[in-house]
Amino acid sequence: MRAGLDIGGTKIDAVAIDDAGTPVQRLRLATGFGEAEVLANAAAAVTGLQRLARSEFDSIGVGIPGLVDPATGRVRHAVNLGFDDTAFGSGLENLVHAPVAVENDVNAAALGAYHLMALSGPVAYLNLGTGLAAGIVVDGSLWRGARGVSGEIGHIPVDPLGAVCACGQRGCLETVASGGAIARLWPIEHAYPAQALFAAAAGGDPEALRIRALLFSGVAAAVRILVLTVDVESVVIGGGLSHVGAPLLDGVRGVLAGWAGSSTFLASLDLPGRIRLLPDGLSVAAVGAAMLGAPAAVLRP
Amino acid sequence: MRAGLDIGGTKIDAVAIDDAGTPVQRLRLATGFGEAEVLANAAAAVTGLQRLARSEFDSIGVGIPGLVDPATGRVRHAVNLGFDDTAFGSGLENLVHAPVAVENDVNAAALGAYHLMALSGPVAYLNLGTGLAAGIVVDGSLWRGARGVSGEIGHIPVDPLGAVCACGQRGCLETVASGGAIARLWPIEHAYPAQALFAAAAGGDPEALRIRALLFSGVAAAVRILVLTVDVESVVIGGGLSHVGAPLLDGVRGVLAGWAGSSTFLASLDLPGRIRLLPDGLSVAAVGAAMLGAPAAVLRP
Structure with a gap:
C-alpha cells in the first residue's frame, strides 16, 4: 500500500x-x-x-x-x-x-488523471486553477523536462496587446484562461465565481459573454499549443474551473471547431476530439x- | 556502415x-x-x-x-x-x-544535430527554412508525439492582428520568422534574401530594421514556447536563415535578454543561454x- x-x-x-x-x-x-x-x-x-x-x-x-x-x-x-x-x-x-x-x-494530478481515467499515449493535464499550467505524462511517467518547467504554458503570451501578467509579460494565456483571470475581469463576491460568470453569460450579460469568450479561446489556444509542441493524444481539463462542466467543454470545443473550419491544417489535428473534462470526484x-x-x-x- | x-x-x-x-x-x-x-x-x-x-x-x-x-x-x-x-x-x-x-x-536534422554537436538532455532543432518547424530529441531519440505533429510550432499564432498564414490561421510564428516571411515582407531578387535584409538593416533602412525585429522576436517566441512546453535544455537554430550567423543569434538573444529584464520568471529560465546556432557545413x-x-x-x- x-x-x-x-x-x-x-x-x-x-x-x-x-x-x-x-x-x-x-x-x-x-x-x-x-x-x-x-x-x-x-x-x-x-x-x-x-x-x-x-x-x-x-x-x-x-x-x-x-x-x-x-x-x-x-x-x-x-x-x-x-x-x-x-x-x-x-x-x-x-x-x-x-x-x-x-x-x-499539477504534475501529481496529471499522473493521477492518466491512471484513473485509463488514458494511453502522451497526455497533458491542463489545470485551470488560480493560474494555468499543464502536467505532461509520457509512457505513464511524468515528463519533467530539462529544468522542471515543462508544461508552464500559462506564461506563453498569445496577444501583444493583452493584459500584463503577474510574471511581468503581457498577454499570457493565464491572463485570460484561469480563475485568477476571472477574478480580475469579473470581480464579484461569490463562492463559485466561474459558475456565476457562466450563469450571467447564459442570461445574456454582454460583459460576461465577452469574458467567457476570452476564456474559451484561451483554453483552446492552450490545447493547440500542447498538440503542436508535444503532440499529446489527449488533453484533460481539470482544476477549479473544470467544475463548470459541460458548458466549459462545449465552449472550448466550439472555438476549436470554428478554427478548424478556416484551417484544413488545424482540422487535420482533430483538436475537439482530443480534449476531455476531468470527471468530478476523482x-x-x-x-x-x-x-x-x-x-x-x-x-x- | x-x-x-x-x-x-x-x-x-x-x-x-x-x-x-x-x-x-x-x-x-x-x-x-x-x-x-x-x-x-x-x-x-x-x-x-x-x-x-x-x-x-x-x-x-x-x-x-x-x-x-x-x-x-x-x-x-x-x-x-x-x-x-x-x-x-x-x-x-x-x-x-x-x-x-x-x-x-526537420526531424532527421534534429537527430543529426543532437549527435554531431554532442548535445545532451532534451533538445529542439528549430528549422528556419521556407517555413518554421522544430524537431525534438529526447534521450537521443526523436520525439514524434501521438500523431506526428510534434514540433509544428510554426503554426502557433502569437498575434491576433498578425498576417494570415498559408495554414488559414492568423499571426502564426511562421508569418514573421521564416524564409517565407522574409520573401513576403522584403521582396527582392537576391540569391540570399535574408543576408540582403540584414545588410539593409545594418545600413539603417527603417523597413529592414522593422522586419528584422519581427524575425528576432518571432524566433525568440519560438524558443520560449519550446522551453515552456517540452522544457528543452537546448534549442539549436538551423535551416537556411541560420546562415546569417552571429547577427541572427545575437539579435534573438537580445530579445530574450530584454524579456528577462522585465520578468524574473523568464529570467529564471535562462533562455539566451539555451540557444545556439547550427555550425555551418554539418x-x-x-x-x-x-x-x-x-x-x-x-x-x-
Whole structure:
C-alpha cells in the first residue's frame, strides 16, 4: 500500500492505494498554515490513513503547490501554505518514518488523471486553477523536462496587446484562461465565481459573454499549443474551473471547431476530439502523488 | 556502415556513417523532379556512396520535406519534389535492396544535430527554412508525439492582428520568422534574401530594421514556447536563415535578454543561454537520416 497527499491551500486530500493502484481509503483534513503546521497535518493524514487501511505504507507521495525539486523534496514559493523554502520531503520523512516523494500538485494530478481515467499515449493535464499550467505524462511517467518547467504554458503570451501578467509579460494565456483571470475581469463576491460568470453569460450579460469568450479561446489556444509542441493524444481539463462542466467543454470545443473550419491544417489535428473534462470526484492529485513511489509496472498498465 | 540521404528541393546530400556514427563519405547530386526521377537519383546516391565507402550498407535513412509516416515510409505533400502521395520507403528499397527508413527532414536534422554537436538532455532543432518547424530529441531519440505533429510550432499564432498564414490561421510564428516571411515582407531578387535584409538593416533602412525585429522576436517566441512546453535544455537554430550567423543569434538573444529584464520568471529560465546556432557545413539531416537505422547504443552515447 502507498499513501498520497494532495496538499491544497485549505485542505489535505489523502488516499491510500493498493498494489494495483486502486484507491482504497480516503480522508481529508485542514491544511493549516506555515511549515510546522502543514508538516504536522500531513503526518496526521498519513497516520489516519494508516489506521483506516490497517497497513504500513511502502511510500508516501505528496503533491504540493509551489516550485518543487522532486530529486530533493525541496519546496519553494508555496505562498498559499505560508512557507518559501522548505525541505518538505525530509521533514515529513522524519515524522512518518517512510520514504516520501514530493511533486508539484499539477504534475501529481496529471499522473493521477492518466491512471484513473485509463488514458494511453502522451497526455497533458491542463489545470485551470488560480493560474494555468499543464502536467505532461509520457509512457505513464511524468515528463519533467530539462529544468522542471515543462508544461508552464500559462506564461506563453498569445496577444501583444493583452493584459500584463503577474510574471511581468503581457498577454499570457493565464491572463485570460484561469480563475485568477476571472477574478480580475469579473470581480464579484461569490463562492463559485466561474459558475456565476457562466450563469450571467447564459442570461445574456454582454460583459460576461465577452469574458467567457476570452476564456474559451484561451483554453483552446492552450490545447493547440500542447498538440503542436508535444503532440499529446489527449488533453484533460481539470482544476477549479473544470467544475463548470459541460458548458466549459462545449465552449472550448466550439472555438476549436470554428478554427478548424478556416484551417484544413488545424482540422487535420482533430483538436475537439482530443480534449476531455476531468470527471468530478476523482482525487487525481492525491492518487498521482501516491503513484510517485510505485514501480513502473503499476504506472504503465 | 549506414547511408543517409537528405533529399532537398534541388540537391540530395548523401553521407555514409560508420558504426560509431561518424560521417566517413559524402556526395551530392541533383534531386530531379517527380517520383520516378527522385527515386532513381536517391538510388544513384546510395550506389555512389557504396562505391566510395567500398562497403554495403546495413540500412538507408532518408530525410525528406513532406508529411512522412515513418512506420510505412509513405510521403505526402512533397510539393517541392513533385509528388503528393508516394510509398517512398518501399520504392527505394526495391531499387537498393536494403532496409530504408524515411523521416521528415526537420526531424532527421534534429537527430543529426543532437549527435554531431554532442548535445545532451532534451533538445529542439528549430528549422528556419521556407517555413518554421522544430524537431525534438529526447534521450537521443526523436520525439514524434501521438500523431506526428510534434514540433509544428510554426503554426502557433502569437498575434491576433498578425498576417494570415498559408495554414488559414492568423499571426502564426511562421508569418514573421521564416524564409517565407522574409520573401513576403522584403521582396527582392537576391540569391540570399535574408543576408540582403540584414545588410539593409545594418545600413539603417527603417523597413529592414522593422522586419528584422519581427524575425528576432518571432524566433525568440519560438524558443520560449519550446522551453515552456517540452522544457528543452537546448534549442539549436538551423535551416537556411541560420546562415546569417552571429547577427541572427545575437539579435534573438537580445530579445530574450530584454524579456528577462522585465520578468524574473523568464529570467529564471535562462533562455539566451539555451540557444545556439547550427555550425555551418554539418550535414545534419543526412547524418540524422543515416542514424534512423542505427541501434540505440549509437544514438545514446
